[in-house]
Amino acid sequence: MLMKHVIMNSQLPFLCCANNCMLLASSPLFRRQRFLIRSFGGSIDHCRNSGSGKMQSGQVLFDAEDIVRAITPALDQSRHKGQAGNIAVIGGCREYTGAPYFAAISALKIGADLSHVFCTKDASPVIKSYSPELIVHPVLEESYNVRDEDKKIITSKVLAEVDKWLERFDCLVIGPGLGRDPFLLDCVSEIIRHARQSNIPIVVDGDGLFLVTNHLELVRGYDLAVLTPNVNEYKRLVQKVLNSEVNDKDATQQVLFLAKQIGGVTILKKGKSDIISDGDTVKSVSIYGSPRRCGGQGDILSGSVAVFLSWARQYIEASGQDSILSCKNPAVLGSIGGSAIMRKAASIAFSNKKRSTVTSDIIESLGKSLEDICPAGSSCL
Numbered sequence: 001m002l003m004k005h006v007i008m009n010s011q012l013p014f015l016c017c018a019n020n021c022m023l024l025a026s027s028p029l030f031r032r033q034r035f036l037i038r039s040f041g042g043s044i045d046h047c048r049n050s051g052s053g054k055m056q057s058g059q060v061l062f063d064a065e066d067i068v069r070a071i072t073p074a075l076d077q078s079r080h081k082g083q084a085g086n087i088a089v090i091g092g093c094r095e096y097t098g099a100p101y102f103a104a105i106s107a108l109k110i111g112a113d114l115s116h117v118f119c120t121k122d123a124s125p126v127i128k129s130y131s132p133e134l135i136v137h138p139v140l141e142e143s144y145n146v147r148d149e150d151k152k153i154i155t156s157k158v159l160a161e162v163d164k165w166l167e168r169f170d171c172l173v174i175g176p177g178l179g180r181d182p183f184l185l186d187c188v189s190e191i192i193r194h195a196r197q198s199n200i201p202i203v204v205d206g207d208g209l210f211l212v213t214n215h216l217e218l219v220r221g222y223d224l225a226v227l228t229p230n231v232n233e234y235k236r237l238v239q240k241v242l243n244s245e246v247n248d249k250d251a252t253q254q255v256l257f258l259a260k261q262i263g264g265v266t267i268l269k270k271g272k273s274d275i276i277s278d279g280d281t282v283k284s285v286s287i288y289g290s291p292r293r294c295g296g297q298g299d300i301l302s303g304s305v306a307v308f309l310s311w312a313r314q315y316i317e318a319s320g321q322d323s324i325l326s327c328k329n330p331a332v333l334g335s336i337g338g339s340a341i342m343r344k345a346a347s348i349a350f351s352n353k354k355r356s357t358v359t360s361d362i363i364e365s366l367g368k369s370l371e372d373i374c375p376a377g378s379s380c381l
Protein backbone atom coordinates (compact mmCIF):
# COMPACT_ATOMS: atom_id res chain seq x y z
CA MET A 1 0.00 0.00 0.00
CA LEU A 2 1.27 3.47 -0.83
CA MET A 3 2.60 5.43 2.13
CA LYS A 4 0.84 8.67 2.95
CA HIS A 5 3.08 11.69 2.61
CA VAL A 6 3.37 13.58 5.86
CA ILE A 7 4.55 17.12 6.48
CA MET A 8 4.74 18.65 9.93
CA ASN A 9 5.37 22.35 10.56
CA SER A 10 7.65 23.63 7.87
CA GLN A 11 10.19 20.86 8.28
CA LEU A 12 10.70 17.75 6.23
CA PRO A 13 10.62 14.93 8.74
CA PHE A 14 10.09 12.15 6.24
CA LEU A 15 10.76 11.63 2.64
CA CYS A 16 8.21 9.15 1.37
CA CYS A 17 8.93 7.70 -2.04
CA ALA A 18 6.17 6.50 -4.31
CA ASN A 19 7.86 3.13 -3.90
CA ASN A 20 7.29 2.92 -0.17
CA CYS A 21 10.81 3.68 0.88
CA MET A 22 10.91 5.98 3.85
CA LEU A 23 14.09 7.78 4.79
CA LEU A 24 14.48 9.72 8.00
CA ALA A 25 15.72 13.19 7.15
CA SER A 26 18.17 12.82 10.00
CA SER A 27 19.76 9.60 8.67
CA PRO A 28 23.45 10.01 7.72
CA LEU A 29 22.82 8.41 4.32
CA PHE A 30 20.06 10.87 3.54
CA ARG A 31 22.13 13.86 4.71
CA ARG A 32 25.08 12.65 2.67
CA GLN A 33 22.89 12.30 -0.44
CA ARG A 34 21.56 15.82 -0.02
CA PHE A 35 25.06 17.14 0.52
CA LEU A 36 26.27 15.47 -2.67
CA ILE A 37 23.32 16.71 -4.68
CA ARG A 38 23.84 20.26 -3.50
CA SER A 39 27.59 20.27 -3.92
CA PHE A 40 27.12 19.23 -7.54
CA GLY A 41 24.78 22.10 -8.01
CA GLY A 42 21.80 19.94 -6.94
CA SER A 43 18.78 22.10 -7.33
CA ILE A 44 18.03 25.49 -6.01
CA ASP A 45 14.32 25.89 -5.63
CA HIS A 46 13.22 29.45 -5.23
CA CYS A 47 9.56 29.62 -4.28
CA ARG A 48 8.73 33.27 -4.55
CA ASN A 49 5.80 35.58 -4.41
CA SER A 50 5.79 37.43 -7.68
CA GLY A 51 8.02 40.41 -7.42
CA SER A 52 8.82 40.21 -3.72
CA GLY A 53 11.54 37.60 -3.96
CA LYS A 54 10.69 36.45 -0.44
CA MET A 55 9.80 32.97 0.76
CA GLN A 56 6.23 32.52 1.89
CA SER A 57 6.13 31.58 5.56
CA GLY A 58 5.56 27.91 6.29
CA GLN A 59 6.62 26.95 2.75
CA VAL A 60 8.52 23.71 2.42
CA LEU A 61 11.55 23.60 0.20
CA PHE A 62 11.93 20.49 -1.92
CA ASP A 63 14.71 19.70 -4.24
CA ALA A 64 14.11 18.37 -7.71
CA GLU A 65 14.75 14.76 -6.75
CA ASP A 66 12.17 14.93 -3.93
CA ILE A 67 9.65 16.11 -6.50
CA VAL A 68 10.51 13.24 -8.84
CA ARG A 69 10.05 10.78 -5.96
CA ALA A 70 6.72 12.29 -5.00
CA ILE A 71 5.12 12.29 -8.44
CA THR A 72 6.52 9.10 -10.00
CA PRO A 73 3.74 6.49 -9.84
CA ALA A 74 4.39 3.19 -8.11
CA LEU A 75 4.67 0.16 -10.38
CA ASP A 76 1.61 -1.71 -9.36
CA GLN A 77 0.14 -4.89 -10.88
CA SER A 78 -3.36 -3.48 -10.71
CA ARG A 79 -2.56 -0.77 -13.24
CA HIS A 80 -3.45 -1.09 -16.90
CA LYS A 81 -1.80 0.05 -20.11
CA GLY A 82 -2.09 3.77 -20.54
CA GLN A 83 -2.29 4.75 -16.89
CA ALA A 84 1.40 5.63 -16.72
CA GLY A 85 0.99 7.97 -19.66
CA ASN A 86 -0.05 8.19 -23.29
CA ILE A 87 2.04 10.85 -24.99
CA ALA A 88 1.88 12.25 -28.52
CA VAL A 89 4.59 14.18 -30.33
CA ILE A 90 3.50 16.48 -33.15
CA GLY A 91 6.62 16.81 -35.28
CA GLY A 92 8.76 15.28 -37.98
CA CYS A 93 9.08 16.51 -41.55
CA ARG A 94 11.34 16.04 -44.58
CA GLU A 95 14.38 17.59 -42.90
CA TYR A 96 14.00 16.36 -39.35
CA THR A 97 13.17 12.83 -38.32
CA GLY A 98 15.54 12.53 -35.35
CA ALA A 99 13.93 15.16 -33.12
CA PRO A 100 10.40 13.65 -32.89
CA TYR A 101 11.92 10.20 -32.44
CA PHE A 102 14.12 11.42 -29.57
CA ALA A 103 11.16 13.06 -27.82
CA ALA A 104 8.79 10.13 -28.28
CA ILE A 105 11.23 7.35 -27.34
CA SER A 106 12.36 9.32 -24.27
CA ALA A 107 8.78 9.37 -23.02
CA LEU A 108 8.67 5.57 -23.25
CA LYS A 109 12.09 5.05 -21.69
CA ILE A 110 11.09 7.13 -18.69
CA GLY A 111 7.98 5.08 -18.14
CA ALA A 112 5.05 6.21 -20.28
CA ASP A 113 2.99 3.28 -21.59
CA LEU A 114 2.33 4.59 -25.10
CA SER A 115 4.05 7.10 -27.32
CA HIS A 116 2.71 8.41 -30.64
CA VAL A 117 4.20 10.58 -33.36
CA PHE A 118 2.09 12.66 -35.76
CA CYS A 119 4.38 13.64 -38.63
CA THR A 120 4.40 14.27 -42.37
CA LYS A 121 3.96 11.41 -44.82
CA ASP A 122 7.61 11.63 -45.90
CA ALA A 123 8.94 11.40 -42.36
CA SER A 124 6.73 8.55 -41.24
CA PRO A 125 8.48 5.48 -42.74
CA VAL A 126 11.80 6.77 -41.48
CA ILE A 127 10.56 7.28 -37.92
CA LYS A 128 8.74 3.94 -37.96
CA SER A 129 11.96 2.23 -38.97
CA TYR A 130 13.84 3.69 -36.01
CA SER A 131 11.60 1.91 -33.56
CA PRO A 132 8.68 -0.53 -33.50
CA GLU A 133 7.76 0.86 -30.07
CA LEU A 134 6.34 4.08 -31.47
CA ILE A 135 2.90 4.51 -33.00
CA VAL A 136 3.48 6.72 -36.02
CA HIS A 137 0.70 8.57 -37.85
CA PRO A 138 1.61 9.93 -41.31
CA VAL A 139 -0.99 12.70 -41.30
CA LEU A 140 0.67 16.11 -41.64
CA GLU A 141 1.17 17.76 -45.03
CA GLU A 142 3.61 20.41 -46.22
CA SER A 143 2.76 23.09 -48.82
CA TYR A 144 4.80 21.53 -51.61
CA ASN A 145 2.46 18.54 -51.55
CA VAL A 146 -0.85 20.44 -51.48
CA ARG A 147 -2.59 22.56 -54.11
CA ASP A 148 -4.01 25.86 -52.87
CA GLU A 149 -7.57 24.82 -53.65
CA ASP A 150 -7.18 21.63 -51.57
CA LYS A 151 -5.80 23.28 -48.44
CA LYS A 152 -9.12 23.61 -46.62
CA ILE A 153 -10.16 20.03 -47.12
CA ILE A 154 -6.70 18.71 -46.23
CA THR A 155 -6.69 20.76 -43.02
CA SER A 156 -9.99 19.25 -41.94
CA LYS A 157 -8.73 15.75 -42.80
CA VAL A 158 -5.60 16.28 -40.68
CA LEU A 159 -7.70 17.56 -37.78
CA ALA A 160 -10.14 14.67 -38.05
CA GLU A 161 -7.22 12.21 -37.84
CA VAL A 162 -5.75 13.91 -34.78
CA ASP A 163 -9.15 14.36 -33.11
CA LYS A 164 -9.79 10.60 -33.31
CA TRP A 165 -6.96 10.17 -30.81
CA LEU A 166 -6.81 13.45 -28.92
CA GLU A 167 -8.93 12.59 -25.87
CA ARG A 168 -6.70 9.60 -25.12
CA PHE A 169 -3.54 11.65 -24.74
CA ASP A 170 -2.20 12.82 -21.39
CA CYS A 171 0.10 15.35 -23.00
CA LEU A 172 1.13 16.59 -26.45
CA VAL A 173 4.68 17.61 -27.32
CA ILE A 174 4.41 20.15 -30.10
CA GLY A 175 7.33 21.06 -32.31
CA PRO A 176 10.37 18.76 -32.29
CA GLY A 177 11.45 18.56 -35.93
CA LEU A 178 8.20 20.13 -37.11
CA GLY A 179 9.81 22.45 -39.66
CA ARG A 180 8.44 25.85 -40.56
CA ASP A 181 6.20 25.23 -43.53
CA PRO A 182 3.35 27.79 -43.28
CA PHE A 183 0.57 25.38 -44.25
CA LEU A 184 1.78 22.72 -41.83
CA LEU A 185 2.04 25.31 -39.05
CA ASP A 186 -1.55 26.46 -39.74
CA CYS A 187 -2.73 22.88 -39.19
CA VAL A 188 -0.71 22.65 -36.00
CA SER A 189 -2.29 25.89 -34.74
CA GLU A 190 -5.66 24.16 -35.08
CA ILE A 191 -4.34 21.11 -33.21
CA ILE A 192 -3.24 23.38 -30.36
CA ARG A 193 -6.70 24.99 -30.25
CA HIS A 194 -8.35 21.57 -30.08
CA ALA A 195 -5.97 20.39 -27.34
CA ARG A 196 -6.78 23.50 -25.30
CA GLN A 197 -10.51 22.94 -25.69
CA SER A 198 -10.03 19.42 -24.34
CA ASN A 199 -7.75 20.57 -21.47
CA ILE A 200 -4.87 18.45 -22.70
CA PRO A 201 -1.48 19.70 -21.51
CA ILE A 202 1.03 20.75 -24.16
CA VAL A 203 4.81 21.03 -24.15
CA VAL A 204 5.92 23.39 -26.89
CA ASP A 205 9.48 23.11 -28.21
CA GLY A 206 11.60 23.71 -31.32
CA ASP A 207 9.55 24.89 -34.30
CA GLY A 208 6.44 24.83 -32.12
CA LEU A 209 8.04 27.77 -30.31
CA PHE A 210 8.59 29.52 -33.63
CA LEU A 211 4.84 29.13 -34.22
CA VAL A 212 3.60 30.28 -30.81
CA THR A 213 6.08 33.17 -30.61
CA ASN A 214 4.39 34.55 -33.71
CA HIS A 215 0.90 33.60 -32.50
CA LEU A 216 0.95 34.08 -28.76
CA GLU A 217 -2.84 33.82 -28.56
CA LEU A 218 -2.44 30.06 -29.09
CA VAL A 219 -1.01 29.61 -25.59
CA ARG A 220 -1.79 32.85 -23.75
CA GLY A 221 -3.53 32.11 -20.45
CA TYR A 222 -3.29 28.33 -20.85
CA ASP A 223 -1.85 27.09 -17.58
CA LEU A 224 -1.37 23.56 -18.93
CA ALA A 225 1.18 24.80 -21.48
CA VAL A 226 4.93 24.50 -20.98
CA LEU A 227 7.29 26.36 -23.31
CA THR A 228 10.85 24.99 -23.38
CA PRO A 229 13.01 27.57 -25.18
CA ASN A 230 16.75 27.19 -25.80
CA VAL A 231 18.95 30.27 -25.96
CA ASN A 232 17.75 31.37 -29.41
CA GLU A 233 14.11 30.51 -28.88
CA TYR A 234 14.16 32.42 -25.58
CA LYS A 235 15.70 35.46 -27.21
CA ARG A 236 12.96 35.53 -29.85
CA LEU A 237 10.27 35.10 -27.18
CA VAL A 238 11.65 37.94 -25.03
CA GLN A 239 11.92 40.25 -28.02
CA LYS A 240 8.38 39.51 -29.09
CA VAL A 241 6.64 39.54 -25.70
CA LEU A 242 8.68 42.01 -23.65
CA ASN A 243 10.01 44.05 -26.55
CA SER A 244 13.44 44.00 -24.91
CA GLU A 245 16.68 42.03 -24.84
CA VAL A 246 17.60 39.00 -22.73
CA ASN A 247 18.69 39.93 -19.23
CA ASP A 248 21.24 37.37 -18.05
CA LYS A 249 22.00 39.28 -14.85
CA ASP A 250 18.52 38.80 -13.43
CA ALA A 251 17.45 35.82 -15.47
CA THR A 252 15.01 34.43 -12.90
CA GLN A 253 13.06 37.69 -12.64
CA GLN A 254 12.88 37.96 -16.42
CA VAL A 255 11.56 34.41 -16.82
CA LEU A 256 9.01 35.11 -14.07
CA PHE A 257 7.87 38.29 -15.78
CA LEU A 258 7.76 36.64 -19.20
CA ALA A 259 5.60 33.78 -17.93
CA LYS A 260 3.26 36.28 -16.26
CA GLN A 261 3.00 38.31 -19.46
CA ILE A 262 1.92 35.20 -21.37
CA GLY A 263 -0.85 34.66 -18.85
CA GLY A 264 0.65 32.03 -16.56
CA VAL A 265 2.03 29.52 -19.02
CA THR A 266 5.07 27.72 -17.62
CA ILE A 267 8.41 28.60 -19.15
CA LEU A 268 11.39 26.28 -18.86
CA LYS A 269 14.40 28.27 -20.02
CA LYS A 270 17.14 25.79 -20.90
CA GLY A 271 20.76 26.51 -20.12
CA LYS A 272 23.56 25.98 -17.64
CA SER A 273 20.75 25.94 -15.08
CA ASP A 274 17.19 25.37 -16.21
CA ILE A 275 14.96 28.19 -14.96
CA ILE A 276 11.28 27.39 -14.57
CA SER A 277 8.44 29.81 -13.88
CA ASP A 278 4.67 30.02 -14.22
CA GLY A 279 4.62 33.74 -13.47
CA ASP A 280 4.01 33.02 -9.81
CA THR A 281 7.01 31.02 -8.62
CA VAL A 282 10.51 30.58 -10.01
CA LYS A 283 12.50 27.40 -9.64
CA SER A 284 15.89 26.49 -10.92
CA VAL A 285 17.25 23.03 -11.63
CA SER A 286 21.01 22.85 -11.80
CA ILE A 287 21.72 19.17 -11.26
CA TYR A 288 25.05 18.55 -12.93
CA GLY A 289 24.40 17.66 -16.60
CA SER A 290 26.88 17.21 -19.41
CA PRO A 291 29.39 19.54 -21.02
CA ARG A 292 28.56 17.94 -24.39
CA ARG A 293 26.07 20.07 -26.33
CA CYS A 294 25.16 17.59 -29.09
CA GLY A 295 21.84 18.31 -30.83
CA GLY A 296 18.76 16.46 -29.61
CA GLN A 297 19.05 16.95 -25.85
CA GLY A 298 16.24 19.48 -25.90
CA ASP A 299 14.07 16.88 -27.64
CA ILE A 300 14.72 14.40 -24.84
CA LEU A 301 13.78 17.11 -22.37
CA SER A 302 10.44 17.80 -24.08
CA GLY A 303 9.46 14.10 -23.95
CA SER A 304 10.60 13.89 -20.36
CA VAL A 305 8.62 16.96 -19.27
CA ALA A 306 5.50 15.53 -20.97
CA VAL A 307 5.69 12.35 -18.88
CA PHE A 308 6.35 14.11 -15.58
CA LEU A 309 3.63 16.66 -16.27
CA SER A 310 1.15 13.78 -16.75
CA TRP A 311 2.38 12.11 -13.58
CA ALA A 312 2.25 15.39 -11.63
CA ARG A 313 -1.33 15.93 -12.74
CA GLN A 314 -2.30 12.44 -11.55
CA TYR A 315 -0.42 12.95 -8.29
CA ILE A 316 -2.13 16.27 -7.55
CA GLU A 317 -5.56 14.86 -8.39
CA ALA A 318 -5.00 11.82 -6.16
CA SER A 319 -3.39 13.57 -3.20
CA GLY A 320 -5.47 16.76 -3.15
CA GLN A 321 -4.95 18.58 0.13
CA ASP A 322 -2.63 15.79 1.33
CA SER A 323 0.00 16.68 -1.24
CA ILE A 324 3.40 17.07 0.37
CA LEU A 325 4.45 19.53 -2.31
CA SER A 326 3.98 23.24 -1.74
CA CYS A 327 3.75 23.80 -5.48
CA LYS A 328 0.46 22.59 -6.94
CA ASN A 329 1.03 23.46 -10.58
CA PRO A 330 1.55 20.23 -12.57
CA ALA A 331 3.24 22.16 -15.38
CA VAL A 332 5.90 23.45 -12.98
CA LEU A 333 6.32 20.09 -11.20
CA GLY A 334 6.54 18.28 -14.55
CA SER A 335 9.15 20.74 -15.78
CA ILE A 336 11.26 20.22 -12.68
CA GLY A 337 10.98 16.42 -12.92
CA GLY A 338 11.69 16.37 -16.65
CA SER A 339 14.69 18.63 -16.31
CA ALA A 340 16.16 16.69 -13.38
CA ILE A 341 15.92 13.31 -15.13
CA MET A 342 17.30 14.65 -18.41
CA ARG A 343 20.26 16.38 -16.78
CA LYS A 344 21.11 13.39 -14.61
CA ALA A 345 20.93 11.09 -17.67
CA ALA A 346 23.25 13.43 -19.58
CA SER A 347 25.70 13.29 -16.70
CA ILE A 348 25.60 9.46 -16.57
CA ALA A 349 26.06 9.19 -20.35
CA PHE A 350 28.94 11.64 -20.30
CA SER A 351 30.73 9.78 -17.53
CA ASN A 352 30.67 6.67 -19.76
CA LYS A 353 31.19 8.13 -23.23
CA LYS A 354 32.95 11.42 -22.62
CA ARG A 355 33.49 13.41 -25.83
CA SER A 356 31.77 10.80 -28.00
CA THR A 357 28.48 11.14 -26.07
CA VAL A 358 25.52 11.48 -28.44
CA THR A 359 21.81 11.90 -27.80
CA SER A 360 21.11 8.16 -28.10
CA ASP A 361 23.57 7.53 -25.23
CA ILE A 362 21.63 9.95 -23.06
CA ILE A 363 18.36 8.23 -23.96
CA GLU A 364 19.90 4.91 -22.89
CA SER A 365 20.75 6.50 -19.53
CA LEU A 366 17.22 7.77 -18.80
CA GLY A 367 16.27 4.51 -17.06
CA LYS A 368 19.25 4.63 -14.71
CA SER A 369 18.71 8.31 -14.11
CA LEU A 370 15.20 7.68 -12.76
CA GLU A 371 16.15 4.41 -11.10
CA ASP A 372 18.85 6.12 -9.01
CA ILE A 373 16.24 8.51 -7.64
CA CYS A 374 13.23 6.24 -7.45
CA PRO A 375 14.04 2.51 -7.68
CA ALA A 376 11.37 0.46 -9.45
CA GLY A 377 12.29 -2.76 -7.62
CA SER A 378 11.09 -1.55 -4.25
CA SER A 379 7.68 -0.44 -5.45
CA CYS A 380 4.58 -2.28 -4.20
CA LEU A 381 4.12 -5.39 -6.32
Ligand SMILES: NC(=O)C1=CN([C@@H]2O[C@H](COP(=O)(O)OP(=O)(O)OC[C@H]3O[C@@H](n4cnc5c(N)ncnc54)[C@H](O)[C@@H]3O)[C@@H](O)[C@H]2O)[C@@H](O)CC1
Pocket: 095, 096, 097, 098, 099, 100, 175, 176, 177, 178, 179, 205, 206, 207, 230, 231, 232, 233, 295, 296, 298, 299
Ligand atom coordinates in the same frame (compact mmCIF):
# COMPACT_ATOMS: atom_id res chain seq x y z
N1 LIG B 1 18.24 15.15 -35.22
C1 LIG B 1 17.26 16.01 -35.43
O1 LIG B 1 16.33 15.79 -36.21
C2 LIG B 1 17.26 17.28 -34.67
C3 LIG B 1 16.37 18.26 -35.05
N2 LIG B 1 16.23 19.41 -34.36
C4 LIG B 1 15.17 20.30 -34.81
O2 LIG B 1 15.74 21.34 -35.58
C5 LIG B 1 14.81 22.41 -35.65
C6 LIG B 1 15.52 23.72 -35.40
O3 LIG B 1 16.02 23.72 -34.06
P1 LIG B 1 17.33 24.52 -33.64
O4 LIG B 1 17.61 24.21 -32.22
O5 LIG B 1 18.45 24.29 -34.61
O6 LIG B 1 16.84 26.02 -33.82
P2 LIG B 1 17.47 27.31 -33.19
O7 LIG B 1 16.76 28.45 -33.78
O8 LIG B 1 17.53 27.20 -31.72
O9 LIG B 1 18.97 27.24 -33.66
C7 LIG B 1 19.38 27.83 -34.82
C8 LIG B 1 20.88 28.15 -34.72
O10 LIG B 1 21.23 28.62 -33.41
C9 LIG B 1 22.40 27.98 -32.92
N3 LIG B 1 22.30 27.77 -31.44
C10 LIG B 1 21.59 26.78 -30.84
N4 LIG B 1 21.74 26.84 -29.50
C11 LIG B 1 22.56 27.89 -29.26
C12 LIG B 1 23.11 28.45 -28.08
N5 LIG B 1 22.85 27.87 -26.89
N6 LIG B 1 23.88 29.56 -28.18
C13 LIG B 1 24.15 30.10 -29.38
N7 LIG B 1 23.68 29.60 -30.55
C14 LIG B 1 22.92 28.50 -30.48
C15 LIG B 1 22.46 26.67 -33.64
O11 LIG B 1 23.82 26.29 -33.79
C16 LIG B 1 21.77 26.96 -34.96
O12 LIG B 1 22.71 27.35 -35.93
C17 LIG B 1 13.73 22.09 -34.61
O13 LIG B 1 12.61 21.53 -35.23
C18 LIG B 1 14.39 21.06 -33.75
O14 LIG B 1 13.45 20.26 -33.09
C19 LIG B 1 16.98 19.70 -33.13
O15 LIG B 1 16.12 19.32 -32.09
C20 LIG B 1 18.28 18.91 -33.09
C21 LIG B 1 18.16 17.46 -33.49
Ligand SMILES: Nc1ncnc2c1ncn2[C@@H]1O[C@H](COP(=O)(O)OP(=O)(O)OP(=O)(O)O)[C@@H](O)[C@H]1O
Pocket: 206, 229, 230, 231, 270, 271, 272, 273, 274, 289, 290, 291, 293, 294, 295, 296, 297, 298, 299, 300, 301, 339, 342, 343
Ligand atom coordinates in the same frame (compact mmCIF):
# COMPACT_ATOMS: atom_id res chain seq x y z
N1 LIG C 1 25.42 24.85 -20.49
C1 LIG C 1 24.72 23.79 -20.10
N2 LIG C 1 25.13 23.00 -19.08
C2 LIG C 1 24.43 21.93 -18.70
N3 LIG C 1 23.26 21.55 -19.26
C3 LIG C 1 22.80 22.31 -20.27
C4 LIG C 1 23.48 23.46 -20.74
N4 LIG C 1 22.77 23.99 -21.76
C5 LIG C 1 21.69 23.20 -21.91
N5 LIG C 1 21.70 22.20 -21.03
C6 LIG C 1 20.71 21.14 -20.86
O1 LIG C 1 20.58 20.43 -22.08
C7 LIG C 1 19.22 20.21 -22.38
C8 LIG C 1 18.94 20.72 -23.79
O2 LIG C 1 19.18 22.10 -23.83
P1 LIG C 1 19.60 22.82 -25.19
O3 LIG C 1 19.79 24.27 -24.90
O4 LIG C 1 20.72 22.07 -25.81
O5 LIG C 1 18.26 22.57 -26.02
P2 LIG C 1 18.02 22.64 -27.60
O6 LIG C 1 18.97 23.60 -28.25
O7 LIG C 1 16.59 22.88 -27.78
O8 LIG C 1 18.37 21.14 -28.03
P3 LIG C 1 17.99 20.40 -29.39
O9 LIG C 1 19.28 20.18 -30.10
O10 LIG C 1 17.33 19.12 -28.98
O11 LIG C 1 17.05 21.29 -30.15
C9 LIG C 1 18.39 20.89 -21.30
O12 LIG C 1 17.88 19.91 -20.45
C10 LIG C 1 19.37 21.75 -20.55
O13 LIG C 1 19.15 21.64 -19.17
Ligand SMILES: [Mg+2]
Pocket: 205, 206, 230, 298, 299
Ligand atom coordinates in the same frame (compact mmCIF):
# COMPACT_ATOMS: atom_id res chain seq x y z
MG1 LIG D 1 15.46 22.37 -29.52
